[in-house]
Amino acid sequence: MDYKLVIRTAVLAGELMLLSGAETYRVEDTMNHILKTAHTKTAEALVFRTGILATIDNPDIEPVTMMRRVKNSGTNLNRIMQVNDISRKYCAGEMPLKEAYERLGGIQKKQYKTGIYNLATLIIPAGFAPLFGGQMPEILLSAAMGALLALIITVGKRWNVNGFILDTVSSFMVAAAVFLLGAKISGVDLDIVIISAIMPLVPGVAITNAVRDILQGDYMSGNARVLEAFLTAAGIAIGAGAGMWIAGVIIAGGVR
Structure with a gap:
């Protein structure tokens, strides 16, 4: 038995799952199953958020x-x-160890091209707008804000901008743009457009995984995910609030 290859396979599987947002307990369970195929006295995996x-x-x-x-x-x-x-x-014996390692290594860390991500970021706000009661004007403006959001995220990732800063700047730019455009377009519910436009940034999956980790007893990883989700939500709220305030000041003709 190639013990080094077994542990490399387990760690690679765990790394891919963590990178994909899997819960900590799920990552540990998968790794432990792989490690136990070595049939050693000790086979343990310890997984943290990072x-x-x-x-x-x-x-x-x-x-x-x-x-x-x-x-x-x-x-x-x-x-x-x-x-x-x-x-x-x-683990079921249907695949040899070397093939499992090679197939795990062949899983691409980035599955889709940037254009596909950007298209999804454009469509998501347009899809949420009618759920919040928006009509065609809100849907079209939400789609436009989705395009702006996709551009900001693409540029930010290319410049390796910190995730918290990128979320804050993105929500700021979107909220400010909605207010400035809304001042020239009548009959549009700006609240619906802003909420729809920032939905791609909301850490819904992170919060869900945090709760599941805590319920499984992984308090350290669960609390880390909760803190990460809270900071992301706080950044989005701060950015959107600042964007609306500054846009309101510009529309009103400056601070008086």
Whole structure:
């Protein structure tokens, strides 16, 4: 048994799942199943919000330990599904270890092109507008704000802007643009447009995963996710509020 390859496979699977936004307990469960195929006395995986630690030990071998730092996580349910499928087939004996490692390595960290992400960012606000009671004017303006949001996010990621700063700036720009355009367009509910436009930024999945981690007893990772979601929501609120205030000042002709 190639113990090093087993632990590399487990860590790679865990890294891909964390990068895709999987819950901590789910990552640990997947890694432990892979590690147990080594049939050693000790096979443990410890997963945090930003890192992975795995070890294999047996009386007749030298302990094998691997640690991996994980940054810039997002949400990709399809990638989580692919990792789960590969790990289950390997653990069931339907796939050799080397093939499982190679197939995990072949899973792309970025599944779609930037244009597809931008198109989705444009469509999401337009889709939320009617859910909030918006009519065609609100839908069209929300789609336009979605295009602006996609542009800001693309530029921000290209410049490696911090996620919190990017969310704050994005909500600021969108809110200010909605107010400035709304001043020239009559009959448009600006509240609906602003809420719809910032929906792609709302950390809904992060909050859900945080609650699930806490319920599973992973308090450290759960609290870290809660804090991350809270900071993201706070940044969005601060940016949107500042954008509306500054746009209102501009429309009113300056501070008096």
